[in-house]
Structure formats: structure tokens, C-alpha cells
């Protein structure tokens with residue numbers, strides 16, 4: 534039988550708790566839904582690894598991913614808020630090295646209550662450009678007449694904007710096709726497929742102007758997109774406002790790197806917890822599943838981190854590797870556990886441990 538090799542990179546903090554949890558779920562999948570046999574390779578990276586060995590993303594890890602793996606799961610990294618000589622974030626490096634140009638972040642309201650306690654049907658897919666914007670990390674500090682000043686470079690390219698746009702419109706059509714297979718009552722989004730293009734080109738007319746024009750160009754230049762997908766624009770600040778006022782108004786959202794980072798954490802609050810929201814870093818030839826949350830040092834090491842974001846990220850990874858049935862089995866098992874409400878971690882108001890939730894998901898498979 535075919536084998537899929539998955540690199541596991543727990544990295545720091547709760548990454549070391551939620552990645553093993555996701556692995557257990559993958560191992561519990563019944564053979565009937567599996568696209569292939571799974572094989573796992575444990576790989577190092579992270580800030581702690583940097584502190585011990587002087588490198589955050591070891592060459593061996595990159596080499597193993599490139600030569601041996603079909604995809605990977607990444608936990609989270611404890612990047613310090615101050616500059617540390619020689620350190621740079623391994624996940625940012627990984628995205629660049631493996632050319633994972635889009636970060637796909639579904640934000641779905643399931644059985645969990647929203648932040649406001651309301652139950653609103655949220656079914657949003659945020660596509661975050663993953664390689665440039667301010668995350669090129671070209672910063673400088675200078676001494677000026679009035680004291681120090683710092684300058685950061687923000688890069689927006691036609692190529693990266695086009696790839697993010699392509700991903701957004703293609704996913705809008707794909708989601709529409711999938712929704713049509715559901716009974717009307719079960720569809721959160723009932724309208725035509727829609728892509729919301731986020732920018733701030735009223736102020737940043739050159740950089741965000743290029744982003745906006747390029748993404749609109751992808752839409753206009755493809756007959757299937759132009760006729761099948763509606764497109765709207767939203768300035769990033771009013772995007773945040775509108776997302777909190779009427780989160781059900783969004784289908785696919787596409788944003789430059791930093792805006793996408795920020796609005797997806799915000800969107801996570803709408804569905805109850807960062808601990809629920811998965812992502813996939815997608816390129817043309819590789820995919821890395823990764824929960825949207827960070828290493829959560831405030832709760833690390835206590836077996837109370839919510840593993841669902843990591844578990845759903847593992848499902849997204851399988852989906853990208855041709856394992857639709859396996860992914861669906863995981864999504865359904867997670868939804869049942871959330872609806873049941875007995876195995877919820879403290880971030881969702883429960884008292885269950887990471888292990889309890891993982892056990893409950895495995896039991897539903």
C-alpha cells in the first residue's frame with residue numbers, strides 16, 4: 534500500500550502537547566477512510582532548540598522535509614518579543630524555504646458558543662498571503678536628530694498577490710461545490726461564492742494598491758471566477774469592525790500577510806477560542822498544517838491546552854494530501870465532541886485535559 538510520510542515539528546510550549554495529540558488522532562483513524570498508510574518522522578525546530586543548539590530551523594529538518602516527507606504538522610514557536618542575535622522564527626523561515634505561499638485558515642462556528650454567547654453561523658475562510666508584506670523582516674534602526682527611529686520594509690509583489698488571489702477564487706468555487714452537497718439547512722453560507730479583498734489602499738496606495746489591483750485582476754482575467762464568484766473590497770480596519778458586527782457576512786477573505794495574521798486571531802474569538810482554529814500553509818508542492826495559536830506559555834506544560842486546532846490542522850493536511858474521507862471523519866468527530874460538551878478544555882469553559890479531549894475525539898472515530 535501507499536505510504537504518506539508526515540513530518541512532526543512540535544517546536545515549543547503547547548506545541549509539544551497538541552502535536553502528539555494530533556498524531557494520536559491520525560493513528561486512530563480507521564483504515565477504511567485512509568488514503569494511505571501514515572508514517573511519522575519527528576523533527577526539531579523552535580526557540581528552545583535555538584537556545585540549546587544555536588539554530589531555530591536546523592538544516593536536517595529542512596532536508597528531511599524536502600527529501601522524505603509528503604507534508605508536515607507544525608506546533609508553535611515561542612518567539613521572543615525582543616531581538617535575539619542570530620534568531621529568526623522557524624515557521625516564518627519554513628514558509629519561505631518551502632514556498633508555502635498561502636496560509637489557509639477556516640473559521641467555522643460549530644457547537645461552541647461565540648465570544649458574545651450568541652450562536653451565529655460563521656463559515657469563513659481566510660487566505661493569508663504567507664511570504665512577504667512586513668514579514669520580510671527588513672528592519673533598521675538609526676540615530677536621528679530627534680532620537681532613534683526605526684524603518685521597516687514592506688514588500689508586495691504582483692507574483693505573490695496573484696498566487697494568493699488565485700487560491701482565494703479557486704477555494705471559493707471549491708467551497709461552493711462542497712456546500713451544494715449539503716442540505717440547504719446545514720449550509721452556513723447560502724449565497725453565491727464571494728471573495729472579500731482586504732487592503733488599506735486608501736492610505737498605502739502603492740503597496741496595497743498593487744495588491745488590490747492584482748487580486749482584482751485575477752478575478753477579471755478568469756471567466757470562471759468572473760462569472761461564478763462575487764468580489765467585494767473591505768479596508769482592513771472596517772474589516773475588523775464588520776467581522777465583529779456581522780461575521781456571517783463573509784465567505785472567503787483574502788489579505789496581505791500581516792492583516793491576515795491579525796484578522797484571523799480576531800475571527801478565532803468569534804468562534805470561542807484560538808484553540809479551535811486550524812490552518813494549512815500551502816504551496817504548489819508541499820503543505821504544513823499548523824494551528825493558528827502560538828505556544829501559549831501561560832498554560833504550557835499543564836495538559837490543559839485545547840488540542841482541537843492542531844487536530845483540525847492534521848485534517849486539513851490530510852485533505853491536501855488526497856485524504857478527504859479521513860479529513861471528514863476527523864471534522865465530524867471533533868464536531869461531535871464539541872456538541873456533546875463533556876470534554877471541553879478550560880478555554881471553552883470546561884475542565885477537561887488535553888488528553889481527555891484527544892481520547893474523546895479518538896473514541897468518536
Ligand code: NAD
Pocket residue numbers: 547551608609610611612613614624807808809825826827828829830831832837838839840842878880
Ligand atoms: P498565543 O496564541 O500563544 O496565546 C494567546 C492566548 O490564547 C493565551 O492566553 C493562550 O493561553 C490562549 N491559547 C492559545 N492557544 C490555546 C490552546 N490551544 N488552548 C487553550 N488556550 C490557548 O499567543 P501569544 O501569547 O501572543 O504568544 C505566545 C508565544 O507564541 C509568543 O512567543 C509568540 O511569538 C508565539 N506565537 C507563535 C505562533 C506560531 O508559532 N505560528 C503564532 C502566534 C504566536
Ligand code: MN
Pocket residue numbers: 794795798825
Ligand atoms: Mn498569528
